[in-house]
Amino acid sequence: MSEKTLKVKGPFRIQGDVEVPGDKSISHRAVLLLALSNGTAKINGFLHSADCIATINAMRSLGVEVDLSNPAQVTIKGVGLFGLTEPEDIIDCGNSGTLMRLILGILAGQNLTVFLTGDDSLRLRPIDRVIDPLRSMGATILARAENTRAPVAIRGGDLAPIAYTLPVASAQVKSCVLLAGLFARGVTEVHESRPTRDHTERMLEYLGARVRRVPGGVAVEGRSPLEARDIEVPGDISSAAFAICSAAASPNSSLTVKRVGVNPTRIGLLRVLERMGADIEIRSRRVVNNEPVADVAVVGRQLRGVTILPEEIPDIIDEIPILSLIATQCYGTTSILGAGELRVKESDRLQAIKDMLERLGASVSVEGQDIRISGPAKLKPCTIDSRGDHRIAMTAAMAGAFVDGVVEVRGADCVDISFPGFDRFLAELSSDNAGKVTL
Numbered sequence: 117m118s119e120k121t122l123k124v125k126g127p128f129r130i131q132g133d134v135e136v137p138g139d140k141s142i143s144h145r146a147v148l149l150l151a152l153s154n155g156t157a158k159i160n161g162f163l164h165s166a167d168c169i170a171t172i173n174a175m176r177s178l179g180v181e182v183d184l185s186n187p188a189q190v191t192i193k194g195v196g197l198f199g200l201t202e203p204e205d206i207i208d209c210g211n212s213g214t215l216m217r218l219i220l221g222i223l224a225g226q227n228l229t230v231f232l233t234g235d236d237s238l239r240l241r242p243i244d245r246v247i248d249p250l251r252s253m254g255a256t257i258l259a260r261a262e263n264t265r266a267p268v269a270i271r272g273g274d275l276a277p278i279a280y281t282l283p284v285a286s287a288q289v290k291s292c293v294l295l296a297g298l299f300a301r302g303v304t305e306v307h308e309s310r311p312t313r314d315h316t317e318r319m320l321e322y323l324g325a326r327v328r329r330v331p332g333g334v335a336v337e338g339r340s341p342l343e344a345r346d347i348e349v350p351g352d353i354s355s356a357a358f359a360i361c362s363a364a365a366s367p368n369s370s371l372t373v374k375r376v377g378v379n380p381t382r383i384g385l386l387r388v389l390e391r392m393g394a395d396i397e398i399r400s401r402r403v404v405n406n407e408p409v410a411d412v413a414v415v416g417r418q419l420r421g422v423t424i425l426p427e428e429i430p431d432i433i434d435e436i437p438i439l440s441l442i443a444t445q446c447y448g449t450t451s452i453l454g455a456g457e458l459r460v461k462e463s464d465r466l467q468a469i470k471d472m473l474e475r476l477g478a479s480v481s482v483e484g485q486d487i488r489i490s491g492p493a494k495l496k497p498c499t500i501d502s503r504g505d506h507r508i509a510m511t512a513a514m515a516g517a518f519v520d521g522v523v524e525v526r527g528a529d530c531v532d533i534s535f536p537g538f539d540r541f542l543a544e545l546s547s548d549n550a551g552k553v554t555l
């Protein structure tokens with residue numbers, strides 16, 4: 117990975133009526149949960165990205181049949197809650213924290229011994245946050261670096277239910293414990309101080325599991341069977357965010373993203389943009405397999421800086437890089453407070469954001485868990501290294517919209533982690549004006 121360079125020539129407006137590839141979080145969960153269902157079902161709009169393909173490969177190595185012959189429609193033959201088989205080799209989770217954390221929840225309930233690893237980035241990310249609750253439910257788990265980093269070995273078995281309060285606001289940890297709860301004898305409860313994305317709960321409900329919301333959390337009754345039901349994956353709002361934010365902040369831009377997921381736990385960025393003064397409209401709202409979907413229309417204008425509080429962070433966790441970029445174009449200061457979780461994403465994103473914005477000539481400071489950006493700044497042409505982080509690569513590419521000259525993004529291949537075809541998408545959005553994208 118990380119050999120390709122993406123060159124983006126600016127400045128340009130963003131224009132178009134587009135769709136984005138399927139939601140990454142929902143695609144992972146669709147494969148994991150349908151694999152545990154009783155029957156065969158189809159996933160439409162599955163995200164064929166490196167992360168989600170890693171999930172398919174993982175489930176195949178556990179004995180699940182996945183038919184990819186029609187890329188528009190992935191077919192999964194579920195094996196039931198206890199039908200997985202032991203893989204002959206180590207499961208490679210690649211770059212995907214979601215896969216590693218969620219699959220450990222499933223494996224905790226299986227009478228199997230399984231080894232998991234990941235790429236250089238994933239092996240640096242904390243895994244103790246899921247090991248701790250799974251051990252307390254009865255799974256045996258060993259991991260490198262005093263049980264904090266992958267590779268990981270897990271021996272699952274009979275699990276006891278727990279009531280668990282999340283020490284960090286993480287949907288991955290919540291989902292891991294809920295999935296383990298599916299195999300426990302009794303009711304497992306997860307409590308969170310700040311709500312995180314709830315796709316796991318919604319999909320479990322849709323597939324007929326006994327799940328209910330409780331004050332401050334969610335409860336799942338163990339051993340409730342999952343029904344095989346087709347799932348339609350909406351467009352990923354986190355992928356759409358690159359275009360939505362850039363369009364919102366560049367006057368004369370006009371963009372509609374169709375058929376995108378607008379789950380309330382994922383659209384913090386729209387709320388922040390509205391506070392910045394953006395012109396955004398959510399149209400044609402509907403619900404598809406328990407997930408809200410809509411078209412999002414945005415017209416560009418001059419924005420103003422805002423303060424983003426720690427309790428808002430989970431709802432914008434993946435959009436902070438692109439929000440930071442457009443904060444350079446806002447009048448006044450944007451303060452993003454309590455964003456410490458960014459240190460343990462695909463890269464240390466706090467550092468990556470600071471370095472990127474400094475190279476672009478913006479005024480940015482990072483202190484502790486907080487980022488402060490003052491604008492508006494005239495951004496300058498430069499070269500930015502993605503650090504193998506897909507969201508940093510795509511944010512750097514979007515900086516081209518605001519630069520008089522070329523932004524070169526080194527190591528741009530990592531965009532395939534979540535947004536295959538991003539370069540074509542960007543070329544199309546900027547095609548009727550000055551923008552030029554080359555790979």
Ligand code: S3P
Nearest residue numbers: 141214285286287288289433434
């Ligand atoms: C995800 C949850 C988030 C997010 C990640 C996907 C998920 O991570 O950053 O890209 O699918 O559950 P955390 O829940 O660990 O913050």
